Amino acid sequence: MKLIGWGLFAALLATPAFAQNPRYQPDPEWRAPAEAQARENPLAARPELAAGGRKLFIRNCVECHGRDGAGMEKKHSADLQLSLVQQQSDGTLFWKITNGNAKCGMPSFSKLPELQRWQIVLYIRTLKP
Ligand code: HEC
Numbered sequence: 001m002k003l004i005g006w007g008l009f010a011a012l013l014a015t016p017a018f019a020q021n022p023r024y025q026p027d028p029e030w031r032a033p034a035e036a037q038a039r040e041n042p043l044a045a046r047p048e049l050a051a052g053g054r055k056l057f058i059r060n061c062v063e064c065h066g067r068d069g070a071g072m073e074k075k076h077s078a079d080l081q082l083s084l085v086q087q088q089s090d091g092t093l094f095w096k097i098t099n100g101n102a103k104c105g106m107p108s109f110s111k112l113p114e115l116q117r118w119q120i121v122l123y124i125r126t127l128k129p
Contacts, residue, residue, distance in 0.1 A: 021071030021079045027104050032095035039091030043118045053123030056116050060109065069127040076105060081129045093121050 043049050058067065065071050069080035078085055085093075097117050100108035109117060 020066060020068075021073045021075075021077060022082070023073070024071055024077075024079045024082060024084075026078065026084065027101055030096070030101045030104070032092045036095040037089050037092045039089075039094060041090040041094070041118050041121055043115065043122055044090070047122060049119050050122040050126050053116075053119035053121070054126075056112070056120050057123050060112070061120070064105070069124065070129075078106075080124050081127045086125075086127075090118075090121050090125075093124060094118060097121070 057065075057069070061069075064075045064077040065080055071077040071079035080086075094117055096106070097109050097112075097120060099110070100106045102108070112120075
């Protein structure tokens with residue numbers, strides 16, 4: 001009994017990326033339609049609004065993605081710093097935040113006002129490994 005406990009403890013310690021998710025693999029079926037991908041961020045010329053996006057991110061997203069956006073292995077949440085996320089268009093990220101991917105645990109944030117969702121996209125662009 002005790003041995004099993006220590007074994008688990010050791011296994012947890014041996015997991016290097018416990019609080020982030022560098023091995024994140026996106027769901028290949030979760031794809032934004034072409035017109036959504038092509039949408040441009042209406043706030044693109046106002047990068048200073050990323051600060052407000054950060055506040056929204058802390059309020060809505062941190063429980064699963066962590067403060068630095070690196071995701072969490074135990075929640076299978078995306079590491080938003082990864083290039084496989086960063087290389088997606090603003091419109092794609094906006095669409096994913098809006099619609100979520102319920103079957104994989106990413107909620108929809110369509111209730112947040114549109115400009116706030118674009119502000120969050122500005123903030124995601126500031127996340128660096
Ligand atoms: C309840 C947990 C949870 C919350 C809260 C959450 N997410 Fe996620 N998010 C996930 C999971 C899980 C995935 C991976 C989904 C998948 O595997 O397809 C994900 C994926 C994503 C992706 C897509 C990454 C890719 O593969 O392209 C983006 C962008 C994202 N989240 C942004 C956000 C933002 C912004 C918020 C807050 C407004 C947020 N998430 C809140 C769990 C969460």
